[in-house]
Amino acid sequence: MRKIGLIGGLALRAGIFYYEQIQKRFAASQAPLQLVLSHADVLRVLSYVAAEDRIALGAYLGGLANELADAGCEIVAISAVAPHIAISDITRVARVPLISILDAVPAGLAAAGTDRVAVFGNRAVMQTRVFGAVAKQRDISLDRDDLDWVHNTYAEIAIHGKRATQPEMTEFSRLANRLLQRKNAQAILLAGTDLSSFYAEHQPDFPHIDLAQLHIDQIVRHALA
Numbered sequence: 001m002r003k004i005g006l007i008g009g010l011a012l013r014a015g016i017f018y019y020e021q022i023q024k025r026f027a028a029s030q031a032p033l034q035l036v037l038s039h040a041d042v043l044r045v046l047s048y049v050a051a052e053d054r055i056a057l058g059a060y061l062g063g064l065a066n067e068l069a070d071a072g073c074e075i076v077a078i079s080a081v082a083p084h085i086a087i088s089d090i091t092r093v094a095r096v097p098l099i100s101i102l103d104a105v106p107a108g109l110a111a112a113g114t115d116r117v118a119v120f121g122n123r124a125v126m127q128t129r130v131f132g133a134v135a136k137q138r139d140i141s142l143d144r145d146d147l148d149w150v151h152n153t154y155a156e157i158a159i160h161g162k163r164a165t166q167p168e169m170t171e172f173s174r175l176a177n178r179l180l181q182r183k184n185a186q187a188i189l190l191a192g193t194d195l196s197s198f199y200a201e202h203q204p205d206f207p208h209i210d211l212a213q214l215h216i217d218q219i220v221r222h223a224l225a
Contacts, residue, residue, distance in 0.1 A: 001031065001032065001034065001223065001224065002034075002074040002075050002222065002223045002224075002225070003034040003035070003036070003072050003073045003074050003075075003223075004022065004033075004034065004035045004036070004073060004074075004075055004076075004077070004219060004223050005035075005036050005038065005065065005068030005069070005071070005073030005075065005076040005077070005096065006018055006019065006022075006035060006036070006037045006038065006068075006076070006077055006079055007038050007040050007061060007064050007065065007068070007076065007077070007078045007079060007083075008037050008038065008039055008040065008079050009038075009039035009040040009041065009042055010040055010042050010045055010078065010079060010080035010082075010083060010158075010193075011042060011080060011157075011158035011159070011193055011194050012042075012158070012159075012160070013193070013194060013197050014079040014080050014158075014193040014194065014197075015037050015039070015079045017079070017193055017194075017196065017197040017200070017212070018077070018079040018193070018212070018216060018219075019035065019037060021200075021212075021213070021216045022035065022216055022219060022220060022223075023035075025216070025217075025220045026220070029224065031224060034072075036068055036071045036072070036073055038064045038067060038068055040060070040061065040064055042158070042159060043159070044060065045057065045060070045061070045080075045082070045083055046082065046155075046159075048060070048086070049082045049083065049085055049122070049124055050124070052085065052124075054085060054086035054088075054089045055086075055089055057083060057085070057086035057089065057090070058086045058088075058089025058090045058092065058093050059089075059093055061078060061083055061086070061090045061093075062089070062090045062091075062092070062093020062094045063093065065090065065093070065094035065095075065096055065098065066093070066094060066095050066096070068096065069094070069095050069096040073096060074096065074097075075096065075097050075098075075099055075219070075222050075223060076094065076096050076097070076098050076099070077098065077099040077101075077215065077219045078090075078098070078101070079193055079212075080192075080193050081101055081121055081122065081125050081130065081191045081192060081193070081211060081212075082121070082122040082124055082125055084100060084101055084102050084130075084131055085124055085128070085131055087100050087102060087131075097222075099215070099218055099219050099222055101211060101212075101214075101215040101218075102130065102131060102132075102133040103133075103218065104211065104214035104215050104217075104218050105130055105133035105134060105189075105211065105214075106133065107214075108209055108211065108214040109134070109138065109189075109209065112187065112209050114138075114186045114187045114209065115138055115186060116138055116139075116140055116184060116185050116186050117134060117138060117139065117140060117185060117186065117187050117188065117189040117209065118139075118140040118141075118142060118176070118179045118183070118185045118188050118189070119134065119139070119142075119188075119189045119191050120150050120154070120172070120176075120188055120189070120190055120191060120192060120195060121150070121154060121190070121191035121192035121195070122151060122154060122155070122158075122191075122192060123147065123148075123151035125191050125192070126142060126147055126150065126151065126191075127147070130189070130191050130211070134189065140179055140183045140184070140185040142175075142179070146175055149171070149175075150172075150175070153168055153171075153172075154192050154194065154195065157194045157195075157198075158192065158193075158194045163198065164194075164198055169198070169202075172195075172204075173204060173205055173206060176188045176204070176206040176208075177205075177206055180206060180207065186207065187206075187207040187208055187209050188204075188206055188207070188208045188209070189208070189209050189211060190208055190209065190210045190211055190212070191211045192212075193212045196210050196211070196212035196213060197212075200213075
């Protein structure tokens with residue numbers, strides 16, 4: 001049994017969502033859970049992501065990973081997608097193995113039998129196809145206005161910790177179904193923890209793959225191995 005370290009704070013509910021989901025899986029397996037949650041500064045992290053300053057982001061989150069290692073954690077995971085822009089730099093700084101959300105993408109698409117997906121999340125995540133984890137031939141890109149709307153709406157939800165409003169969720173659904181019908185997407189890849197948090201309570205009316213849930217499955221497998 002491995003003690004889990006979580007880096008949260010990267011959206012108000014992100015770390016709590018990961019904790020709740022991990023706890024449910026451990027309870028189902030009747031295994032004792034050992035977990036430490038660290039709080040990162042979301043605005044600092046997003047400023048590094050926007051500036052593509054991977055070295056500074058790697059030093060910051062790698063330092064938090066080392067604090068978790070000092071607390072006895074044997075594996076560490078980051079409860080958000082966007083910071084994985086610097087996963088290589090974070091890994092170089094950290095003294096403990098990191099469970100990367102990027103590693104969950106190819107297997108998740110394969111398990112779903114999905115060849116073409118559109119990504120919903122932070123601007124950097126959408127524009128880079130989840131930092132290259134979604135192959136170019138599999139990606140259905142959003143039009144500029146749609147990409148801007150998804151990014152701005154998601155940022156408002158994540159930074160301020162608010163629930164998406166019903167009009168916002170209706171627009172997410174409208175856009176998703178348009179991508180499915182007009183651009184031949186087979187599913188929407190939810191690549192933002194706060195979208196995962198919302199849809200854990202209210203399943204969407206469109207085919208989707210939940211990246212945070214795939215990541216959480218991966219964390220639990222490593223912890224129980």
